[in-house]
Amino acid sequence: MTTERHSRPVNLETPPPSPRERFYRRERQSVPAARRFARDALADWEIGPRADDVLVCVSELATNALVHGVPPGRGFLLRLLPYDGGVRVEVHDSGDGVPAVPHGEGGEPAEGGRGLLLVAALADKWGVGPRAPGKIVWCEFG
Template identity: 50%
Template sequence: MPLSQQRRFPRRKTSVRASRDFVDQVLTGWQLAPLIADIKLCVSELATNALLHGVPPGREFSVRLSATDHFVRLAVRDSGGGRPAVRLVGEESGSGRGLFLARQLAAELGVDHHAVGKTVWVAFDRPPCP
């Protein structure tokens, strides 16, 4: 049976931590503890990108988790423009590794563009049920 939970967050730095807490709570409830660390790291990166590049003042972003028998998907949607892309940065750079890191952890990464905004998502293979 597919599962899905979504939450909206305001354009504040504290929303990155709140999005990690949301992911932790949902995945714990779904008994998917083996994925918590990787998905929390990815939501940190995607939520930070949304705040820095995608959420205009006064707007929010949303975090959605969905699960099927085969995968778990994390999606972060914002109302900003832009075309996120995985890029390689030099060792001396202090930023720019978020999507690269998310892509390394997840089985898939994608961007869906909407009339207003975009959704950046990562999908993870679901571990077998205990």
Template identity: 50%
Template sequence: MPDRTQQFFAATPASVGAARDFALAALSSWGLSARTEDIRLCVSELASNALTHGTDPGHGFLVRIEADDDFVRLEVHDSRGRRPAIRHPDDTETSGRGLLLVEALSDDWGVEDRRPVRQDRLVPFQG
């Protein structure tokens, strides 16, 4: 099967839910149901991080998902050059656990350099 799809999203709060819907629609169209909840949560966390910490003015974020018989690869590209790192917040902090969740739910994760997403390339997801 190799299958791959991607979608640009505007830097708006509604895009986080749209990114989740996009990823789940792709998995469903490919007939993949294993670990969809894990993938949905990872999309939500990574898209939220891109929106909150990774988008420059006039830029959105990209969600790319691909699958074959052995794996599903999820990528979320943002527009800033800073590399995310796992934080270990104390019990009094109310945020900062997103990448801990991604690490716990995924078999592997990492960060790669790439070119920023441009606003003029955004196409809304029609879910």
């Protein structure tokens, strides 16, 4: 008795990494915790060349969420989304307002808001999107 085997193509490609997210309460230790969470994800995804830039932006966006975007008793969501060797960082909060890079007199940066200047300088793109309630502040690194 003979049996016939049917060969089927096998997908040998590695599936893309899954997004990671974590919720943080409105407390000071959330910023270093968010940075550690991001560092671990970047290491798992082997995103090394721009990891330091990504971590600075995670710190700045998390700090901005805590200082300006998270009402008392709430928190923020950090979401990391890998794509084609890059990563998108999103910070979701329930606060009002739209963050912007501040400008002081004569084109000099204003006293506050320098974190967004860093994000704008380090990330390939950044922006703000709607969320009900609140907003999503994001940045991308190719």
